Amino acid sequence: MKRKPIVMVAVLAALLSAAAYYRYIPGQAPTGQPPLANFDQASFQQQFRAAAGPRVLVLLSPT
Secondary structure, eight states, rough: OOOOHHHHHHHHHHHHHHHHHHHHHHOOOOOOOOOOOOOHHHHHHHHHHOSSOOOOOOOOOOO
């Protein structure tokens, strides 16, 4: 009976480690592709206003 709690703790630790890795380790963009950008409100407004042509803003929802 002692084996089950140890296995559960090991699985939980593995899941938490994987989640932390994906959250805190930055990814790499493929060569030839610009890296992803993190926008805050100020940088978004700057990029949006800097465009000369028509602009389209698309909001996607997972539901």
